[in-house]
Amino acid sequence: MSGNKTNRSASAQQEKTYARFTLGQRWEHAVLFLSAFVLLLTGLPQKYRDMSWSQDLLSTPERLYLIRQIHHIAAIILAMEAIYHIGRAIYLLSRRKMSAAMFPNMQDVYDAWHMLQYLLFLRKEKPVFGKYNFEQKVTYWFLFFGFALMGISGFIIWFPVQFTKFLPGGVVPASKMAHSTESVVAAIFIIIWHLYHVHIERLNLSIFTGRLSEKEMREYHAKEYERVNAGRPNKSDKDN
């Protein structure tokens, strides 16, 4: 798939679209989204077991057991997705087949600073971004480390006896607190930060369709738009 491929089946007025996410990446997002959603739904009643709403939901000990089973199955699916994601990234990066566009750099710090000035009316022009702007990188890396922490702490409290064979016992209550608190922090972050950026600021469905319109490219990823139309090769598009 090349960056400036036109959707030829559409009518002449149809806007040009640009590839943003590969099919694999879109599937990964779907698996991540669904498993994390199930984990949140089955985790919250366990976190708030002393509340009556949770006790209404977990009406029988069997129901509690079932919800834990679902939580564990979703955890395994998400863990496998994470291993696949990291393994694939390491493989492609080591073979220089993937751009490092998702890694944070100094430009993101300048962009964030300019954005803040723009939002405070100290600067007239909005900063222009590349393929992934700093907001999107914050989303990715915040959730990357959040899920890593929840994954590790989650497995520790799932298998506390086994983990304390080689880790100090104090990690068990610490993991329990970290797991349950981080989940709420991540949920707050997704609901306020991520949902605003992909639904309210603009309806960005590229993670499902895989493509961005020309207007979106120009407005939100101007640098990428220029780069693609300058005819330079786009490493990240070779990922498919």
Place this chain on the structure above:
Amino acid sequence: MTMRNLHRQAPWFALAGVIILLVSALAVFPVNAKPPAQETEKYCLSCHGDSTLSMTLPSGEKLSLYVSQDQLDHSVHSNKGIECEACHNDISSYPHPKLKYENKRELSLNYYQTCEKCHSANYQKAQDSMHAQAAAEGNADAPVCTDCHGHHDTAVPNEPRSLISETCSKCHSDIVDAYKQSVHGAALLGENNPDVPVCTDCHGVHNIQDSRTEEFRVQSPELCAKCHANKELMDKYDLSSDVYSIYKRSWHGVDISVYKARWGAVWHDSAVCTDCHGVHDMLKTDDPKSKVNPANLLETCRQCHPDAGPNWTGAWTGHNEISLERTPFLFYVDKFYSSFTPFILWACIIYVALQIIRSIVNRVRSTLS
């Protein structure tokens, strides 16, 4: 005094008369109601004071008919002027009607029912007890009033308090032996401590319930909390009164509270106080024999977590608030999230709010221009 004056004062005479009558009634009736000191008792003892007096029941058991003056002197009843016939209400003359009981136990099981006449509230409570349930299931040895309180020598049951454990030990001797070794039992017997629990403080007095049930198990931490969450009482012994509130927030405690709130009839193994500290033989934590002494703690954990390794006990926060010295991992996680959570929340809200404001301003500007 003229007739006219007398007529005028008549209401006052009448009132004084009524008052005199009432006062004399109050003064006279109790004196009349009190029987002359234990006349019946003396009359009965003229025969039953003979220590050799006995008869043989149809079962072959020898029933002593001897009642000593000494026994009666210790009885709360005799000292209050309550006489033999209050309980032996089937005997009013000599010769007595023939005893219709096969054996001694049958006699006790019939005679104790007269307790209800005066002590109906406690009698009814006892009918709801574990003991009455055992009797209903056919256990003739299940205790009735007189087994605990005595019959001719019924004394105040808790003077001294240690008398209560002695009474229970008549049947539950192994448990009372364990209790006597416990921190509670030793303080009771050794220093006559008024604060430590005796059997009845945890098990109830007359409506003693089965302590092996699901319900009893999930409610048992509250029994301990009656004293161990009492700050005034715990300060006296330099003990923490937060142990219960911290337990309630722990994994075990939350688990138990859910079962108590919703699934009281379902057995649950999550630890309650007695699982770790011992049921009747709880000791001070620094006692080398204590189940929760650091030297024995792992073994205690392994009752439920059989594969736990030596690091496992570090996972137990030990009824202590989070602290750097005792629970460093938890301490730093708690410290981190106590600032990280509000930081993320506010950073997200402020950033998104700024973006919304900016985009509204942009839109308004573009419509104006």
